[in-house]
Amino acid sequence: MEKIPLFELPEEKNPPDNMPLAARMRPRTFDEFVGQEHLVAEGRVFRNCIESDQLPSMILWGTPGSGKTTLAHIIASISKSHFSSLSAVSAGVADLRRVVAEAPKRQRFSGQRTILFIDEIHRFNKAQQDAVLPFVENGTVTLIGATTENPSFEVVAPLLSRCRIFRLNLLVLRELS
Numbered sequence: 001m002e003k004i005p006l007f008e009l010p011e012e013k014n015p016p017d018n019m020p021l022a023a024r025m026r027p028r029t030f031d032e033f034v035g036q037e038h039l040v041a042e043g044r045v046f047r048n049c050i051e052s053d054q055l056p057s058m059i060l061w062g063t064p065g066s067g068k069t070t071l072a073h074i075i076a077s078i079s080k081s082h083f084s085s086l087s088a089v090s091a092g093v094a095d096l097r098r099v100v101a102e103a104p105k106r107q108r109f110s111g112q113r114t115i116l117f118i119d120e121i122h123r124f125n126k127a128q129q130d131a132v133l134p135f136v137e138n139g140t141v142t143l144i145g146a147t148t149e150n151p152s153f154e155v156v157a158p159l160l161s162r163c164r165i166f167r168l169n170l171l172v173l174r175e176l177s
Helices: 021-025 045-051 066-078 093-110 126-137
Strands: 058-062 082-087 114-119 142-147 164-168
Touching: 045 066, 058 066, 066 082, 066 093, 066 142, 082 093, 093 114, 093 126, 114 126, 126 142
Parallel strands: 058 142, 058 164, 082 114, 114 142
Antiparallel strands: none
16 A cells, blocks of 8 residues: 655545646646746756756746746656646735735645745736735745736835746747658
């Protein structure tokens, strides 16, 4: 019988059939990821940071469908960090506080860092974005924000100054020869 660590679940090799097709087809490694070669190609700074476990807080900026959420999931799996996901459309400061309250406990007991993924971070208002700031500053969480809007205009300056901005290009279908 295979032993499973108490606080870790086995990786799902075959997702359940009732998951949406997009979720079942989501790339799980850089090698499966298509597009964004300027970020994920061998030897690129972005990929090297992730693979060497030197993960900075970051904002992924790109059009819908460019791979922002998929990249966040790949980063979490490579870094072996706990992945907490919030959508700025439906989450509030209480949800944020729950995640940041659990992060130091997880770090202390298992040594596992926490990645806080905030989808559509541009939809958080100024006060909500300011609430994230102290936890990014002190390293409680590593922030990965995803936005379709220019972060220079939609993310508060103090938070923006503590994050690296990575621009994802529009994916273009090419005719096969």
